[in-house]
Amino acid sequence: MILVSACLIGVDCKYNGCNNKNDKIINYLKDKNIVPVCPEQLGGLCTPRIPAEIVEGSADDVIDGNAKVVNKEGQDVTEEFLKGAYETLKICRILGVKQAILKEKSPSCGSNQIYDGSFKSKLIDGYGITAALLIKDGVDLKSEKYFGGGEKNGLK
Template sequence: MIAVSACLLGCNCRYDGQNKRNNFIFELSKKESVLPVCPEVLGGLSVPRKPSRITGGDGFDVLDGNAEVINIHGTDNTKAFIGGAYAALKMFKENGIERCILKDKSPS
């Protein structure tokens, strides 16, 4: 089984309520078992939601407490992003995921 960002499979879970369906990945999902995952939604963020960016570093810095994930109105969404990342990791472990296809440039 492969974990795949839900937006790449056509799920409307992005911040703007849209998706980033990738036809190759969608067709792959017809041949292989996939586990759709959206860390932002798992972390409790709504769809749609204000876009967020990592400030003060990268994802590793966020996990280390040295950077934040802030939306365009200045709201700190760091806890939601970290919670979603750990929820996704739990799902990966529970399902024996060894391969992931995740959305590039997503703050999660």
């Protein structure tokens, strides 16, 4: 069973009400059991919603209560992001999910890079909150970039 960011398979759950449909991922997943999720929706955020970023720290800092997630209007949405991350983790544990394909750059799902918290489209190395929790729980994480040019780290 593979957990997948719902936006990657065409569900309109992205912050702007659109999706990040990726035909290569959809093709890869066609004969597999999948669990599509949007941690931000699981946390109670609506779609569309104001873009948010992790500020003043990392995903681990947010989990430990030492950093926040704020939206572009300055509203603290940390509680919703944490709730969605823990609900996603709960789903993985209940279903025995050991692999996940998550949307890169997201403050929830980023598995290699996220935005730096300045809302200026600057990327930094790091994880989203959901990705960090799943990694700690032993889930093998990949982002959509592994399904591009045949990178050797893609799921088998």
